[in-house]
Amino acid sequence: MAELLIEMERLSKVFRRDSVEIPVLRDINLKVFAGDFISLMGPSGSGKTTLLNIVAGIDRPTGGELQVLNTDLLSMTEDQLATWRNHHIGFVFQHFNLIPVLTASGNVELPLLLTSLGRRERREHVGAALKLVGLSGRADHYPRQLSGGEEQRVAIARAIVTDPTFVLADEPTGDLDAESAAEVMEVLAGLNQQFNKTIVLVTHDPRAAAYAKVRHHLDKGVLVEKSA
Amino acid sequence: MKIPLRYNAGSLWARRTGTIMTVFGIGLTVSIFITMMALVNGLESTFVETGHDDQLVVIRQGSLNEVNSYFGRDLFQIIRLLPGIAKGPDQQPLAFGEIVVVINHTRIGGESSNIIVRGTSAQALALRPEARIVEGRMFRTGLREVVASRSLSRRFENLTTGATVHFGRSDWNVVGLFEAGGTAYDSEVWAGYDEIAQDWDRPIYSSILLRAENVPAAEQIRQRVADDRRINLQAIPQKKYFADQAATAVGVKMLGNFIALVMGIGACFAAMNMMYGSVMSRSREIATLRAIGFRRRNILASFLVESVILGLLGGIAGCFLALPMHGISAGTANFQTFSEVLFNFRLTPGIFLRGLVFALAVGIVGGYLPARRAARVKLIEGLRE
Numbered sequence: 001m002a003e004l005l006i007e008m009e010r011l012s013k014v015f016r017r018d019s020v021e022i023p024v025l026r027d028i029n030l031k032v033f034a035g036d037f038i039s040l041m042g043p044s045g046s047g048k049t050t051l052l053n054i055v056a057g058i059d060r061p062t063g064g065e066l067q068v069l070n071t072d073l074l075s076m077t078e079d080q081l082a083t084w085r086n087h088h089i090g091f092v093f094q095h096f097n098l099i100p101v102l103t104a105s106g107n108v109e110l111p112l113l114l115t116s117l118g119r120r121e122r123r124e125h126v127g128a129a130l131k132l133v134g135l136s137g138r139a140d141h142y143p144r145q146l147s148g149g150e151e152q153r154v155a156i157a158r159a160i161v162t163d164p165t166f167v168l169a170d171e172p173t174g175d176l177d178a179e180s181a182a183e184v185m186e187v188l189a190g191l192n193q194q195f196n197k198t199i200v201l202v203t204h205d206p207r208a209a210a211y212a213k214v215r216h217h218l219d220k221g222v223l224v225e226k227s228a
Numbered sequence: 229m230k231i232p233l234r235y236n237a238g239s240l241w242a243r244r245t246g247t248i249m250t251v252f253g254i255g256l257t258v259s260i261f262i263t264m265m266a267l268v269n270g271l272e273s274t275f276v277e278t279g280h281d282d283q284l285v286v287i288r289q290g291s292l293n294e295v296n297s298y299f300g301r302d303l304f305q306i307i308r309l310l311p312g313i314a315k316g317p318d319q320q321p322l323a324f325g326e327i328v329v330v331i332n333h334t335r336i337g338g339e340s341s342n343i344i345v346r347g348t349s350a351q352a353l354a355l356r357p358e359a360r361i362v363e364g365r366m367f368r369t370g371l372r373e374v375v376a377s378r379s380l381s382r383r384f385e386n387l388t389t390g391a392t393v394h395f396g397r398s399d400w401n402v403v404g405l406f407e408a409g410g411t412a413y414d415s416e417v418w419a420g421y422d423e424i425a426q427d428w429d430r431p432i433y434s435s436i437l438l439r440a441e442n443v444p445a446a447e448q449i450r451q452r453v454a455d456d457r458r459i460n461l462q463a464i465p466q467k468k469y470f471a472d473q474a475a476t477a478v479g480v481k482m483l484g485n486f487i488a489l490v491m492g493i494g495a496c497f498a499a500m501n502m503m504y505g506s507v508m509s510r511s512r513e514i515a516t517l518r519a520i521g522f523r524r525r526n527i528l529a530s531f532l533v534e535s536v537i538l539g540l541l542g543g544i545a546g547c548f549l550a551l552p553m554h555g556i557s558a559g560t561a562n563f564q565t566f567s568e569v570l571f572n573f574r575l576t577p578g579i580f581l582r583g584l585v586f587a588l589a590v591g592i593v594g595g596y597l598p599a600r601r602a603a604r605v606k607l608i609e610g611l612r613e
Binding site (some may be wrong): 045085091093101102110114158 | 235238348517521524
């Protein structure tokens with residue numbers, strides 16, 4: 001039996017604007033095991049990104065139970081959460097979120113700066129991560145010198161360079177053409193299949209979701225469907 | 229410092245127009261700060277570097293300087309015969325009575341200002357080894373001849389070699405120019421004692437300059453003069469005498485510090501404005517760094533460092549902007565003697581260092597609030613931008 005990484009029970013999230021309460025997530029029950037590749041699909045505003053942010057400790061639920069790696073994220077301070085994220089989570093964003101003034105290798109190295117690795121070890125890790133996403137030859141290129149697909153692959157290298165427990169990808173193909181999107185999804189699927197990396201993917205693109213082993217659907221904050 | 233410096237350097241370069249403008253603004257402020265320091269340093273050095281440890285200036289008890297001191301010639305004989313005074317090659321005591329008068333003279337630009345004319349003797353040069361004739365020759369007594377400092381000759385009319393200048397009741401021939409190594413003597417005109425005393429109808433001395441056999445002897449002479457109530461004079465170590473004149477620099481220093489403070493506040497706002505703009509446009513970057521695992525204090529330190537880099541670049545620019553000021557000659561009023569004192573702007577490594585520290589302070593003060601704001605960027609909102 002694979003290790004249980006994420007467990008949600010009756011998780012809910014309500015946004016409050018003045019006196020108006022807007023429920024975003026309602027009674028979410030979800031379990032994610034080590035080696036899973038799950039996708040969360042749904043239309044805009046269905047609560048996919050909010051759910052992902054809660055798992056990453058970026059946002060906090062207003063109700064229910066949440067255990068991530070047997071840790072109660074709700075009791076942690078922001079700085080503790082930052083360190084926890086660095087150890088356990090690799091983030092892939094829709095808009096890549098690369099630092100424009102750093103090269104591809106500089107971007108990939110960023111999470112390693114928070115570890116105790118020396119410069120040479122960091123360089124080795126960065127090289128390995130870029131090789132894994134097929135961008136060894138682009139290490140010294142700045143984001144503006146890369147295509148959208150390449151930028152996203154650099155972002156994936158940055159997400160995995162610390163060998164995190166799981167990768168959270170928020171609409172990673174949202175800004176890409178079909179060909180680049182397929183390349184990016186191949187990389188993510190490869191990470192899951194070859195390295196047993198746990199991946200939680202948020203997308204509204206059925207083609208991207210098709211790469212996942214388990215697909216969940218969110219509608220108006222409710223987890224309505226699960227398909228394998 | 230977890231976030232690499234190349235991130236800050238790259239960000240400053242990416243916004244290079246704003247960076248250059250801010251660096252230039254801080255640089256101007258720092259250059260003014262350095263220039264004011266150079267001015268005060270030059271003015272203070274003019275006085276502080278004048279004199280020798282074994283020499284004394286004797287003036288009337290209660291007087292602050294030679295200009296408002298006078299005493300009878302009989303007292304000069306008492307002083308020059310005191311034990312402990314060094315002897316010249318002719319075995320005569322190295323003590324010279326002098327008279328100091330202030331004349332109003334026309335500047336080359338047209339305005340006029342007071343300058344000091346010292347009635348002395350050619351032998352008194354022996355007690356002022358820093359002074360040397362650099363053009364023409366020393367004055368001869370009895371011929372209404374003067375020598376002027378080269379600095380004065382550049383700023384006042386008719387003080388060049390060969391010119392005739394009218395003051396007192398006579399026309400005086402300028403027979404030479406001297407330099408006195410940037411000391412207070414560089415603001416004087418020298419002539420023979422007897423002629424000045426005669427022209428001003430003042431058969432008195434303003435001061436006596438003497439050299440003791442050594443420093444302890446100088447102290448003994450000083451004490452002896454102080455203890456002798458008959459003569460009502462005071463003997464002041466020459467260095468202390470001129471150092472006390474440096475009070476003139478206090479007002480300039482205060483004004484300089486005030487101007488630097490006001491401009492420094494302005495420079496802080498310039499740095500703050502630049503950094504706030506930078507933080508606003510980099511919210512997503514900041515949120516990404518936080519999402520990766522960087523803590524608030526890492527963000528705060530990174531932005532503070534960026535502002536410090538901005539300040540230091542401004543400091544370096546300021547040093548270069550101020551560099552041409554070194555050695556420029558200027559004059560100001562000595563409020564002790566109501567005469568013009570000439571000095572050179574004097575830049576030193578210490579002043580440059582103070583300029584850089586000033587720029588550093590501008591960077592820290594101007595950058596702190598924007599850096600704090602960067603550290604407080606809300607993760608979710610930042611990632612949405």
